[in-house]
Amino acid sequence: MNTFLAVLAGLIPSVGVGLLFWLAMRKIMHADRNERLALDRMDAEENETAKGTTA
Template sequence: MDNFLAVLAALIPSVGVGLLFWLAMRKIVRADRNERLALDRMDAEEREQADGAGR
């Protein structure tokens, strides 16, 4: 039982850092996706305005 607890205690920091890394990467990827969607919406609106003004 003591060996199991020692192994568990050794793995907890690595698992914690891995979890923090995963959460940070997830946040970055989602932010990038949302920014790209917002830029696409803005570009589409600008195109619509340019097409309307050119007529």
């Protein structure tokens, strides 16, 4: 039982760091996707405005 607890104690920090890394990367990917969507919306609005002023 002591061996199991020692192995578990050795794995918990690695799992914790892995979980934190996963959460950080997930947040970064979601932020990037949302920023790209916002930029696409801005570009579409600018294109509509440009078409309206030249016509």
